[in-house]
Amino acid sequence: MDSRLAAELPVRRERLFAALEASGIDALFLPPSADLEYLTGVERDLPTFGEISYAHGWVTGAFLVPGSEPLFVLPRMFVLFHLGGSEPGEVVVVNETDDGEALFRAAAARLGRARRVGIGTRTWARTALELQEALPAATFVDGGPIVAVLRRVKSELELELMEVACSIADEAMAATATRVTPGVTMRELQEDVEHELARRGSRTPSFPTHIFSWRGHDSTDPSGLEPIANGECVMFDFGGVHAGYCSDFGRTIVAGEPPEGYLDTYAVMLAAQEAGRAALVPGATAREVNAACRGPIEDAGLDAAFRHRMGHGIGLDVHERPFLSPEDETVLEAGMTFTDEPSLLLDGGFGVRIEDVVVCADGGGRRLNRLPAGPIPGT
Structure with a gap:
């Protein structure tokens, strides 16, 4: 783990403890997850x-x-095998022949008379049931939202690491763009993107790489083996990972000559992305920022083609709350990170999408990506 991140862990836990006490929660159990990594440094496995x-x-x-x-x-x-034999602190090690239930209950008993216990959102059901057996007098609550609030405002170090993750995606796109030609397959482009991510140091794709097109009503074949046609608009959606932090990135490239109306549609999408970025200021609500992004699309009469939201929070997980979407009333703070990803899927036509990571800041969102947002020429 980056030594600078390790130095932040005690501060993060102090913030957690204050939040637990304010919520009347005596203890929190977390399984392997982004939450556990954020608070203890124990790294998640690759999916x-x-x-x-x-x-x-x-x-x-x-x-x-x-x-x-x-x-x-x-x-x-x-x-x-996951920690290389290095114990991360005080550990109860459970051997294969041990009584796992007894050791787990003994560890839980060390919480004392805990009356209210938080459980990580993605804790296994078996674990939750054993916790109830170990602490029969306790009330159990979802502890995930408490940690999520701590994670959503990024430190300067976290922003620095996320910027590296974004640069990996930028460079992978730049290296792959010229390979978008009639006859190539989506599967080949996926392999190219993931190779370029890996050779630039990405630990893994931050989510399954998605390369697709819109042929008037649906995406291309799920196998990805169908050759791309001349004039097909190929949409990229992928991300890399650096020091545990995710990027999420998108661009659209035409194989050959663009279809009629492509540049005008792309211009509307760019205007929507910029309107959303400009609205991403402290004090705005998530739904207001999403509405700002929708504005240029509705003005152009293309609101039926906007089938998505403006974006979502991002950090150690590629999708984090809050979401920049109509239902989310969260008041935004400086240092929150989001995707800005308007897309337009035209019935009977084609699709275009773009995606960058932006940081909520005074004067509007600050882009962490550096690749230009304008149309990338295909070949």
């Missing part, structure tokens, strides 16, 4: 299609109690 598990895997996580260091409960194989 896989199938679930990886060990004996007593359900115990994996940490108890966080105001005034104390985190208490981890971890299977032996998690310590050995």
Whole structure:
């Protein structure tokens, strides 16, 4: 872990403890997650299609109690193979032949007379049930929203790391753009993008790379093996990861000659992105910023083609709250990070999209991406 991030961990936990006490929560249990990484530095594993598990895997996580260091409960194989044998602090190690339930309950009993206990939003059901057995007098609540509020305003260091993640995406797009030609397949472009991300240091794609087009009513074939036609508008949606922080990026490139109306539609999309960015100031609500983004699209009579929201929070997770969408009334603060990603999908026509990461700031959102937003010429 970056030593500078490690130095922020105690401060983050102090903020958490203050939030727990203000909410009347005595303790918080977190499984492996962005929340646990944010507060303890224990890095999440790379995502896989199938679930990886060990004996007593359900115990994996940490108890966080105001005034104390985190208490981890971890299977032996998690310590050995996921943490390289290095214990992250005070740890109850559960071996394969141990009584996992007894050890987990003993660890929970160290919370004392905890009356209200928060549980991370994505805690396994088995773990939650065992917690109820271990602490029968306690009331359990979703602790995820408390940590989410702490995470949504980024420190200067976090913004610096996110800017690196954005630059990785910028460079991957620039390296791939000239490969968008009639006859190439979406699968080939996906492989190119992910190769370019990896060679620039991205730990993993921040979400499944999505490269697609809109042929008047739906996306191209799910296999991605159909050759791209001349004049097809290819939309990119991908991101990289640096020091645990995500980028989320998008551009549209035409293979060959653009279709009629493409440049005018692209100009509307750019105007929408800029209107949303300009509205991203402290004190605005998330829904107001989304409405500002929609304005130029509605003015152009293309509101039916705007099937998305302006964007979403982003950081250690690629999708974080708040969302820049009609239902979200969150009042924004300086240092919150969002995607600015208007897209237009025209019935009977084509699609265009763009996406950058922006930081809420006085005078309007500050872009963390550097690749120009204008149309990228295809070949």
